[in-house]
Structure formats: structure tokens, C-alpha cells
Amino acid sequence: MIDLLGSLFPRPRAATATPGAGAAVDAPLEVILDEGLPAEGYRLRTSADGILLAHADQRGLRYGLSTLDQLRAHPSFSAYVVEIADHPDFAVRGYMLDVSRDRVPTRATLLRYLDLAERARLNHFELYIEHTFAYRGHDVVWQDASPFTVDDLRWFDAQCVARGIDFVPSVNCLGHMERWLRHDAYSHRSETPGGYVWGFEHRAAATLQPTRENADFALGLLREIAATASSGKINIGADEPFELGQGASAQLVAERGSGEVYFEYVRYLLEQLTAEGYHVEFWADIFAEHPELMGRVPQNAVPVVWQYDGPQLSSAVIDGADDELRAKWEAIAFDVEATRAGARGRATALVESGEPFWLAPGTSTWQSFVGRIDNAVDNLIDVARAGLETGARGYLNTQWGDHGSLEPPTVSFAPLLFGGAVSWSLDANADLDMAELSNDIAFGDESGRFGEAIVEAGRAADALASPLLNASQLFTVLWRAGEIPAASWPAPEGIARAEEHLRTARALLVGAAPAAADGRIAIEELELAIDLALLGAEVLSLGKDGLNALEPRAAAQLRDALDELLVRQRTAWLRRARPGGLDDAVAKLAPLRRRLERRAAEAGRASSDVD
Numbered sequence: 384m385i386d387l388l389g390s391l392f393p394r395p396r397a398a399t400a401t402p403g404a405g406a407a408v409d410a411p412l413e414v415i416l417d418e419g420l421p422a423e424g425y426r427l428r429t430s431a432d433g434i435l436l437a438h439a440d441q442r443g444l445r446y447g448l449s450t451l452d453q454l455r456a457h458p459s460f461s462a463y464v465v466e467i468a469d470h471p472d473f474a475v476r477g478y479m480l481d482v483s484r485d486r487v488p489t490r491a492t493l494l495r496y497l498d499l500a501e502r503a504r505l506n507h508f509e510l511y512i513e514h515t516f517a518y519r520g521h522d523v524v525w526q527d528a529s530p531f532t533v534d535d536l537r538w539f540d541a542q543c544v545a546r547g548i549d550f551v552p553s554v555n556c557l558g559h560m561e562r563w564l565r566h567d568a569y570s571h572r573s574e575t576p577g578g579y580v581w582g583f584e585h586r587a588a589a590t591l592q593p594t595r596e597n598a599d600f601a602l603g604l605l606r607e608i609a610a611t612a613s614s615g616k617i618n619i620g621a622d623e624p625f626e627l628g629q630g631a632s633a634q635l636v637a638e639r640g641s642g643e644v645y646f647e648y649v650r651y652l653l654e655q656l657t658a659e660g661y662h663v664e665f666w667a668d669i670f671a672e673h674p675e676l677m678g679r680v681p682q683n684a685v686p687v688v689w690q691y692d693g694p695q696l697s698s699a700v701i702d703g704a705d706d707e708l709r710a711k712w713e714a715i716a717f718d719v720e721a722t723r724a725g726a727r728g729r730a731t732a733l734v735e736s737g738e739p740f741w742l743a744p745g746t747s748t749w750q751s752f753v754g755r756i757d758n759a760v761d762n763l764i765d766v767a768r769a770g771l772e773t774g775a776r777g778y779l780n781t782q783w784g785d786h787g788s789l790e791p792p793t794v795s796f797a798p799l800l801f802g803g804a805v806s807w808s809l810d811a812n813a814d815l816d817m818a819e820l821s822n823d824i825a826f827g828d829e830s831g832r833f834g835e836a837i838v839e840a841g842r843a844a845d846a847l848a849s850p851l852l853n854a855s856q857l858f859t860v861l862w863r864a865g866e867i868p869a870a871s872w873p874a875p876e877g878i879a880r881a882e883e884h885l886r887t888a889r890a891l892l893v894g895a896a897p898a899a900a901d902g903r904i905a906i907e908e909l910e911l912a913i914d915l916a917l918l919g920a921e922v923l924s925l926g927k928d929g930l931n932a933l934e935p936r937a938a939a940q941l942r943d944a945l946d947e948l949l950v951r952q953r954t955a956w957l958r959r960a961r962p963g964g965l966d967d968a969v970a971k972l973a974p975l976r977r978r979l980e981r982r983a984a985e986a987g988r989a990s991s992d993v994d
Contacts, residue, residue, distance in 0.1 A: 387459050391450060392824055393504060393804035394811040395469040404431040405461045412436060412451075414444065423506070424470025427451060429460070439470070445547045446504055469808070473770060475741060475777030476806040477507030478799055479553055479618075481749075483515045483562075484784030485964035487529050492792060492959045493539055495901065499796055501546040502824060503803025507779070508543055509553035509618055510536075514562035515963075516554075516608055523566050529963025536611035544613060551664075552608045555620035556601035556652060557645075558627075561589040572597050575630035582715045590624040592631045593648040602655055615661055618687070621649045622666030625715075642673030653684040667740060671729055672718070677736035686733065687779060689743040690726040691853050693761030697722050699850040705870040722852075725762075726769040734773045741777030742770045746798035749783045750854035750862075752916040753885070753909075754794040756817055756841030763802045767809045778806035785854075786862050787968035789915070789952065791908035792959055796825040797837060817841075826897035826905060833895040833905070839888035840913050843920075846880035849873035857881065857919035864974040865922060865930040872927050882920045885913050904958050911951050918944060922975075930978055938982030945976055 387400050406429040413435050420426065420439035425447030428435045436451065438444040450467060454460050478500055482488060488496075500508055510531075517530045531539075536552070543550040564573045565587060573588040580586070591597040601619075609617040627645060628636030636644050649665060656663045667686035670676055680686060692700075701723050704712070712719060721728035726742050733740045744766035747759035763780070770778055780802035782795050797817045804812035821834030828834060844855035851859070851871055859867050873881070889910065897905055921941070925933065933941070949969050956965050 387454065387457050387463055387465070390457050391453050392502065392800075392820075393807045394815075395450065395467045396808040396811050397469065398465070398467040400463040400465050402462060403464050405429055405463045405465065406431065406434050407461055408455050410434050414438070421470035422474065424468075425450070427465070427467040427469075429454065429463075429465045431464075442506060442547050443470070449504075471504070471807050472767070472809055473776065473778040473806045475507050475779070476503075476505050476803060477509060477551070477777065477779040478505055478802070479509035479511055479743070479779055479781040481511045481782060481784040481788065482531070483511055483513035484786070484788045485968040486784055486788035486956070486959075487515050487531065487961045487963055488792075488959060489961060490535070490538070494542065495792070496799070497542055497546055497548065499799050499825060500548060500803065503800050504807050505548060505803050507549045507551060507616075507777075509551045509779070510539070511553040511618075511620075511783075512608065513555055513559055516552075518604055518607060521563075523568060524563055527963055529961030533611055536608070540612050540614075549614035549616055550612045551614055551616040551618055552612055553618035553620065553664075554605060554608055555622075556591075556598075556605060557593065557621045557648060558590045558624035559620065559622070560591055561587050564588045564591075572600065573630070574624075574632060575626045579626035579629050581625045582711050586625070588626070590626045593624075593627065593635075593644055595651070598648055598651050602652055605652065605656065606659075609656070609661060616663070617656065617661055618664040618666075619649075619652055619656070620666055621652075622668050622689075624669065642669070642676055645669050646673070646676050646679065650679065650681070653681050657681045657683045664741070666743075667729075667733070671732050671740075674732040674736065677732060677738045680738060685739055685741055685777070687741045687743050687777070688726060688730045688733065688775075689745070689781065690729055690762065690766055691745040691747070691781075692722075693758050693765050694723070694725045695761050696758045696850050697725060697852070700852050703850065703870075705868075707868055708870060726766045727773065730769070730773060730775070740775055741779055742766050742775045743779040743781050744802065746780065746782045746795045746802070748790050748795045748798065749785045749788070750858045751794075751844055752790055752855070752858050752912045752919070753840035753843060753888075754790070754798070754837075755844040755855055756797075756838055757845045759798045759841075760801065760817065763798065763805055764809070764813050767805045767813075771809060778802070780806070786858075787971040788964075789858075789968060789971065791905075791912055791955060793905045793908045794837065794841065794912060797821045797834070800824055826899045826902060828895055828897040828902075830894060830896045832891045832893075833897045833902075833909075836888040836891035836895060836909060839884050839891060840909065840916070843881040843884040843888075843916060846877065846884050847873040847923075848877040848880070855916075855919075856923060857916040860922050861915070861919050861975050862971055864978045865925075865928075869927050873923060875924065878920050878923050882917065885917050885920065889913050889917075904955075907951075908955050908959075911948065911955050915948055915952075918948060930982065933979075933982050935983050935985040938979045938985075942976060942979035942983050945972065945979065 417437040423442040425443040426437040540550040663684040747755040818834035
């Protein structure tokens with residue numbers, strides 16, 4: 384049995400349990416307000432004399448009562464005198480869920496995330512939206528996306544408030560506007576209407592021209608969605624305007640510099656929104672690269688520095704990069720040394736200037752099918768430590784959905800819980816076990832098998848021994864239809880190790896018994912994710928250009944296996960998400976299917992030639 388203090392989640396920063404006459408489960412509770420405690424903090428003492436809970440504020444009271452509930456649920460509660468003093472490391476402890484890369488969650492799924500967020504003592508929850516909100520007068524953009532309505536977001540806001548969490552809409556206003564710019568009614572706003580080249584690849588137009596007219600257009604959208612939240616907070620994005628200066632703004636950027644052009648646009652939005660009383664976040668990927676911009680952020684606005692890979696993986700990728708990859712990095716002005724240094728490297732200019740900022744790690748689930756769990760732990764801890772060392776006030780864990788959100792929600796629950804715990808108290812929670820979090824907190828599996836399966840599957844990416852930033856080849860080899868760089872191709876022994884992890888995880892699911900209401904769904908989701916990753920391993924095992932040499936019958940078998948997985952994907956998707964976006968998500972694997980279909984067709988032609 385887990386001991387009394389060991390049963391608490393998150394673990395408190397200071398706690399003692401002394402054997403002796405403790406409090407009865409129904410002992411009287413005295414609650415006092417102590418404004419001398421740190422924000423959101425509490426002190427709790429249980430003894431034969433009763434229970435005393437002192438709290439700093441409403442959230443401190445909430446967290447203290449939650450701790451007391453956990454203690455009372457333990458059979459040894461009355462056999463100990465317990466004293467706890469607790470408060471958070473970070474004032475803002477958040478989670479951002481991408482709901483725009485095709486997967487728009489149902490209300491039930493949103494509640495599932497919120498319940499976990501509440502358990503992890505998060506006080507901030509963002510929904511990242513590009514085109515999946517029903518903006519007035521912009522039907523053409525969202526009509527096929529099953530978008531959130533005003534009523535949906537106000538309902539979500541109320542659910543957040545009931546859990547002591549701020550709902551914060553997270554949108555975009557400069558880059559990542561491709562879902563808008565693809566339509567004739569908006570294409571004139573594009574920096575590069577015909578698309579652009581980034582990293583030697585042609586991409587569809589995604590960035591607005593940095594004009595005042597476009598800023599006012601974006602401001603209207605921001606105001607409309609901000610009105611759905613009672614927190615008075617909004618994240619305006621403003622990240623990754625990759626083609627800035629490549630088209631309409633080329634001369635302006637040449638004259639004034641990309642940093643000035645970028646920040647003039649963004650600062651206008653920040654000034655307008657903060658003047659209206661909003662607290663505003665924006666991503667700092669561009670801002671943090673320009674020390675000359677420091678000190679110019681309006682009050683009540685904050686840059687957020689993201690870092691999605693831990694220092695161990697980042698260093699391994701950089702040290703192992705070949706000339707082709709280094710040329711690509713140079714073409715996109717990728718800051719290699721800042722990446723090697725992790726969150727500290729990306730935040731250097733802000734730290735040196737004294738500019739307030741937040742940090743944003745990630746769940747390491749996207750572009751993976753089954754997650755990259757070792758990288759998640761390494762990165763979540765490193766970002767928390769970097770935040771404490773540099774004075775970052777906020778910690779925003781992020782779950783993106785690049786290339787279709789094909790990963791099921793199930794694989795993100797443990798990283799959500801872990802990120803919440805280390806942002807509450809890093810020293811007390813850094814050694815939490817991901818399998819135990821899955822079993823004990825997320826899914827209630829007393830067999831222990833489900834959490835073990837999550838961890839085993841999540842270690843397949845690392846087992847490839849071919850480190851990759853922000854993704855796993857188990858995913859990218861399918862999304863890119865086999866066309867991944869030669870240097871990224873794992874060795875046969877690495878592929879075999881990954882397959883072993885995946886098959887072990889599949890076997891662990893036999894006999895797993897998650898008691899959560901969505902336990903059966905979670906098992907089926909994880910089975911599907913593992914099978915998709917196994918298909919990725921099978922394609923990797925063919926070797927570079929192996930699809931070109933594939934025998935027609937073997938190609939037909941792979942095609943049929945992919946078709947079966949996509950049917951299962953559709954079924955699993957609709958249990959957690961709305962239908963809009965499903966076709967787009969499945970279409971991410973259409974290039975692979977077409978390639979397999981062409982190879983399979985060779986069998987028919989060969990048969991005709993013989994006849």
C-alpha cells in the first residue's frame with residue numbers, strides 16, 4: 384500500500400506524518416485566512432485535536448481542501464499527525480490544447496482534460512484556435528470544421544471557473560493563417576499569395592502582410608473571441624511568420640529590419656488590447672531573437688518562450704547532424720546553440736534585459752502516435768528548473784497537433800499531470816513515475832498494466848537511437864510517405880528495439896483494467912496508436928527508398944493494413960472529437976496510400992503482361 388504522504392498528488396513541498404493519535408475522518412475542521420502565506424499557499428495540520436487549515440486566498444483554500452480529501456481517503460489517516468506547508472513554484476501553471484489542427488474535442492473530452500488539470504493544480508487553460516471558432520461573418524473559413532461557438536466557449540469558461548482555472552483563448556494574428564488565406568476573400572491579405580519556400584520546401588501562404596489594415600482585421604477577431612472568457616486574458620500567438628519579408632513586406636524589412644517590422648505590428652495589437660484591460664500573451668520565438676526589442680512590451684503583456692525538446696535529445700540531434708540537415712537549418716536561420724541550451728538559450732535576451740516572460744514546454748506527443756515520453760520528462764523538468772533559475776513567472780505546458788492530431792488524447796494525460804506537478808513544486812515531484820501517474824491518477828488501473836503500456840509505447844521513439852527534433856520517425860515516415868532524410872533513417876537494430884517496445888506495450892494491454900469512465904476507449908486508442916507506430920516501423924524496416932523496391936503484393940498488403948488502421952482511426956476519433964477535420968487528418972496519410980497503391984497496381988500489370 385502507498386504510504387499516507389506518498390498518496391498525495393501533487394506532492395507537497397514540505398510535509399511530515401508522525402505516528403500517533405491523529406484526526407478522525409469526521410474531525411471538526413477549522414479554516415482561517417492567513418494573508419501572510421504565499422499566494423495560493425496553505426498550511427494543514429491534522430491531529431487528535433482536530434484539523435486546522437490556513438490558506439492565503441481562494442485557490443489556497445481549494446488546494447488545501449483537496450489535500451485534506453486525499454489524506455482522509457487513506458486508511459492510515461487517523462494513525463498519524465500530519466503537518467503540511469505548501470505553495471506553488473510558478474504563479475501561472477497552464478496547459479494549452481491545440482484544437483485547430485483538425486481535432487476539435489467534444490464537450491465530454493474537454494471536461495476530461497479539465498478534470499485532470501484541476502487534479503494537477505493548474506490555474507490556466509488555453510484552447511489554441513486558428514479557424515475552429517465560428518467568427519461572425521467568416522463562415523467560409525470554419526464551415527467544415529465543426530467549430531466552437533460562442534456558447535461552447537462560454538460553457539467551457541464556466542467549467543474552468545468552477546475548477547479555479549482561468550480560461551484563455553489562444554489564437555493567431557500574423558503567422559499560421561493558412562486556413563484563412565486559402566480562401567479568395569482573404570488571399571489579398573497574404574504576405575506571399577502564391578506561397579513561399581521554407582527549408583527547401585514550398586508551403587502554402589500562411590502569414591498576413593504586417594499592415595495596419597491587417598492588424599485591425601486581426602484585432603476584430605481577437606476581441607470577438609476574447610469576449611467569451613471571463614478571465615480577461617488572451618494569447619495572440621504571433622509566432623512563426625516564416626515568410627515575413629519574402630513578399631509584400633520585402634522592401635520594408637530590408638529598410639527597417641525584420642524585428643522592427645514584426646514588433647511594430649505585434650505591439651499595436653498588444654497596446655490596443657492591454658488598453659482595453661486585457662492581459663495578453665504572445666509567443667517569443669521572433670521577439671527573443673532581437674535584443675533591441677527588449678523593454679518595449681506594454682504592461683500587462685508577456686512574451687512566452689517555447690522549448691519542445693529536452694537538453695539530452697537536442698544535443699544528440701545537433702551533434703549528429705549531417706551536412707544536409709545543417710544546410711536546412713542555415714536556410715531557415717535555425718539557432719543551433721540556443722536550441723542546445725534549451726529554455727535558457729531561447730530566453731537569453733529576456734533574462735539579460737530583465738524582461739518578464741513565461742516558459743512553455745510540451746507534452747512531446749504530437750508527430751509520434753504514441754508520444755516520446757523520455758523526452759517529455761527531460762524537457763518538462765528542464766524547463767521548470769530553468770524557469771526557477773531565471774525568474775519566469777509562468778509555466779505553460781503545450782499539446783500541439785501538427786499534421787492532423789493523429790495522436791489520441793490518452794497519450795497526453797500523463798505528461799499533463801507531470802507538467803502540472805513539477806510546475807507546482809519541482810523538487811517534490813521531479814521523480815514522479817509516468818506509469819504510476821497514468822494508473823493511479825488518470826485511469827485508475829489497479830493492475831498497473833495500462834500505465835506500463837503507456838510508458839513502453841512512449842519509449843519506442845527513443846529506442847530508434849536516431850534522435851529527431853519535435854517528432855518521431857515512426858510518424859514522419861508515414862506522413863512523408865517514406866521521404867525522410869537519409870540521415871534520419873534509423874539503423875535496423877534501432878527499428879527492432881522500437882518494435883519490441885511497441886509489441887511489449889500491446890501485450891501489456893491484455894489484462895489492463897482502467898476503471899476510468901473512458902477506460903475502454905483509452906485501451907482502444909492506445910492499441911490503435913501502437914499499431915500505427917508499428918506500421919511506421921515496418922516502413923522504416925524497408926530502408927531508404929525501400930518503398931520503390933517493394934514487391935507489388937507486399938505493397939498491397941501494406942495498403943490494406945493502412946486502410947484498416949484508418950477505418951479504426953475514424954471510429955476512435957469520433958468518440959473524442961467532432962467530425963469536422965477528420966477527413967483532413969486522415970488525408971495526411973493519403974500520399975503514403977497513393978504510393979502503395981501505385982506499387983500494388985504493378986501486380987495487375989505484371990499479370991496482364993504474362994497473359
